[in-house]
Amino acid sequence: WSGRGQTDNTALWVFLRMEHAWGLPLTAEPATVAPAEVPAPTPVEFPSHAPYLLIGGGTASFAAARSIRARDPGARVLIITDEPDLPYMRPPLSKELWFSDDPSVVDTLRFKQWNGKERSIYFQPPSFYVSPQDLEKVENGGVAVLTGKKVVHMDVRGNKVTLSDDTEISYDKCLIATGGIPRNLQVIERAGEEVTKRTTLFRKVEDFKALDKVSRDTKSITIIGGGFLGSELACALGRRSADSDLEVIQMFPEKGNMGKVLPEYLSNWTTAKVKSEGVAVITEALVKAVSFKDGKVEIKLKDGRVVKTDHIVAAVGLEPSVELAKSAGLEVDSDFGGFRVNAELQARSNIWVAGDAACFYDIRLGRRRVEHHDHAVVSGRLAGENMTGANKPYWHQSMFWSDLGPDVGYEAIGIVDSSLPTVGVFAKATAKDTPKAATEKSGTGIRSESETEGTANSPVASSTPEPPPVPEQKDNYGKGVIFYLRDKVVVGIILWNVFNRMPVARKIIKDGEEHADLNEVAKLFNIHDD
Numbered sequence: 114w115s116g117r118g119q120t121d122n123t124a125l126w127v128f129l130r131m132e133h134a135w136g137l138p139l140t141a142e143p144a145t146v147a148p149a150e151v152p153a154p155t156p157v158e159f160p161s162h163a164p165y166l167l168i169g170g171g172t173a174s175f176a177a178a179r180s181i182r183a184r185d186p187g188a189r190v191l192i193i194t195d196e197p198d199l200p201y202m203r204p205p206l207s208k209e210l211w212f213s214d215d216p217s218v219v220d221t222l223r224f225k226q227w228n229g230k231e232r233s234i235y236f237q238p239p240s241f242y243v244s245p246q247d248l249e250k251v252e253n254g255g256v257a258v259l260t261g262k263k264v265v266h267m268d269v270r271g272n273k274v275t276l277s278d279d280t281e282i283s284y285d286k287c288l289i290a291t292g293g294i295p296r297n298l299q300v301i302e303r304a305g306e307e308v309t310k311r312t313t314l315f316r317k318v319e320d321f322k323a324l325d326k327v328s329r330d331t332k333s334i335t336i337i338g339g340g341f342l343g344s345e346l347a348c349a350l351g352r353r354s355a356d357s358d359l360e361v362i363q364m365f366p367e368k369g370n371m372g373k374v375l376p377e378y379l380s381n382w383t384t385a386k387v388k389s390e391g392v393a394v395i396t397e398a399l400v401k402a403v404s405f406k407d408g409k410v411e412i413k414l415k416d417g418r419v420v421k422t423d424h425i426v427a428a429v430g431l432e433p434s435v436e437l438a439k440s441a442g443l444e445v446d447s448d449f450g451g452f453r454v455n456a457e458l459q460a461r462s463n464i465w466v467a468g469d470a471a472c473f474y475d476i477r478l479g480r481r482r483v484e485h486h487d488h489a490v491v492s493g494r495l496a497g498e499n500m501t502g503a504n505k506p507y508w509h510q511s512m513f514w515s516d517l518g519p520d521v522g523y524e525a526i527g528i529v530d531s532s533l534p535t536v537g538v539f540a541k542a543t544a545k546d547t548p549k550a551a552t553e554k555s556g557t558g559i560r561s562e563s564e565t566e567g568t569a570n571s572p573v574a575s576s577t578p579e580p581p582p583v584p585e586q587k588d589n590y591g592k593g594v595i596f597y598l599r600d601k602v603v604v605g606i607i608l609w610n611v612f613n614r615m616p617v618a619r620k621i622i623k624d625g626e627e628h629a630d631l632n633e634v635a636k637l638f639n640i641h642d643d
């Protein structure tokens with residue numbers, strides 16, 4: 114895309130989508146936080162009991178805390194996290210934070226919103242939380258966070274957990290939102306210390322900080338992995354390479370970027386976009402061996418190709434953290450990983466699981482496990498509701514989004530897996546069909562819903578059973594809708610440069626009907642507007 118000069122806008126549209134995904138206004142924060150006075154170190158007294166105990170300090174846990182407090186205003190909620198940080202959102206770590214012009218962003222962890230105001234990746238400032246020792250005393254309850262503490266054992270009958278320092282905390286209701294840890298490649302794990310210390314597994318704030326530093330101190334970074342995280346980081350680093358002599362390489366086994374999600378023609382097209390961002394993309398790359406030689410990391414591929422680089426980012430998926438399964442007597446799903454829970458996200462009578470670690474029963478689409486921000490929000494919220502007695506099954510499909518710059522962005526819902534048959538309906542994009550334009554359209558920065566009908570014919574691309582027509586012009590993929598089918602029923606939808614139509618997609622999946630002509634269904638999305 115042509116957007117090297119448009120970095121300022123990047124935070125704008127990505128942020129708006131986050132707010133859109135979140136579905137709730139993000140709480141305003143004070144513009145400046147007074148430097149905290151360093152208190153005399155007092156030993157932290159742990160509450161011995163928490164009515165609501167949330168294990169894990171990520172998005173799902175925070176969303177649950179918020180919905181518990183909304184439904185039970187006096188609730189006392191204790192979050193236990195092994196990270197040193199208060200709950201924060203992860204998407205900016207591979208998106209907005211990279212596009213800040215301010216070099217102090219690694220310390221402030223603040224990024225610019227569309228209106229020029231900044232916000233922090235932290236959901237709430239420290240003043241929002243009550244201290245763990247006060248949780249039992251404060252009049253109207255609140256949310257407390259125990260940071261840097263790990264739950265190592267659950268006694269389900271006794272309704273209590275044990276921390277690694279042997280402290281015990283009992284609960285009435287417990288949420289497990291332990292997320293996961295990034296996977297690594299065995300060939301890297303086996304390659305020895307010199308390689309390991311030049312490898313980043315990207316997930317946390319510290320990983321962002323470390324990779325930021327690496328991108329300033331080294332000449333060549335190789336990202337292994339062609340999914341969302343790998344592709345977003347490749348674009349972010351590629352953009353940074355425009356004003357430096359940093360070389361950015363991305364390699365993965367698929368034929369194109371996001372090859373496990375996008376049908377091949379669109380994956381190919383996306384790869385061309387990523388390349389135009391300054392990334393050397395190596396496709397069909399299976400890593401055979403990694404070693405450290407003459408000051409360089411050497412990656413040997415199965416087909417004999419050799420890549421020399423300074424640093425590796427392995428973005429090869431997530432391993433859900435299920436260490437508590439054994440002591441808690443919980444079942445781990447053998448296909449998807451994660452704790453098996455029902456449609457209400459309940460694992461046992463007073464234990465729920467949400468976020469990346471939950472393998473839940475989706476009443477429309479069957480058993481699933483989802484690793485996206487919006488799912489963490491939606492499932493955390495639902496678990497919180499159920500924990501306070503709401504009894505709602507999980508039917509609200511979460512969505513996710515990814516942007517490849519100011520000109521191309523997409524939102525997806527349901528099962529989007531390129532091994533399923535797909536039907537894509539495309540129209541020519543106009544200048545207003547970009548993530549950037551969609552957020553600029555209304556003065557408030559909220560994308561407006563335009564509901565006018567269009568009539569133009571559009572190319573239709575089906576990935577199976579017939580080979581897709583070769584696009585004659587790139588314009589053919591300007592904007593469109595891609596339907597993913599299972600037994601002739603739409604189970605997933607990608608909205609490609611089509612914004613503000615997620616409710617329509619959600620309804621189609623919820624209805625679960627067979628459609629004779631998806632070209633007709635595509636009309637519901639008004640993709641032919643002007």
Ligand SMILES: *[C@@H]1O[C@H](CO)[C@@H](O)[C@H](O)[C@H]1NC(C)=O
Nearest residue numbers: 368369377378379381581583
């Ligand atoms: C995608 O790209 C690969 C490799 O460049 C090529 O072999 C393949 O035919 C392309 N597929 C489509 C559908 O364009």
Ligand SMILES: CC(=O)N[C@H]1CO[C@H](CO)[C@@H](O)[C@@H]1O
Nearest residue numbers: 457499500501502503504505
């Ligand atoms: C506390 C509460 O409402 N729990 C409910 C969550 O959902 C399950 C399944 O519908 C109910 O059995 C629980 O009572």
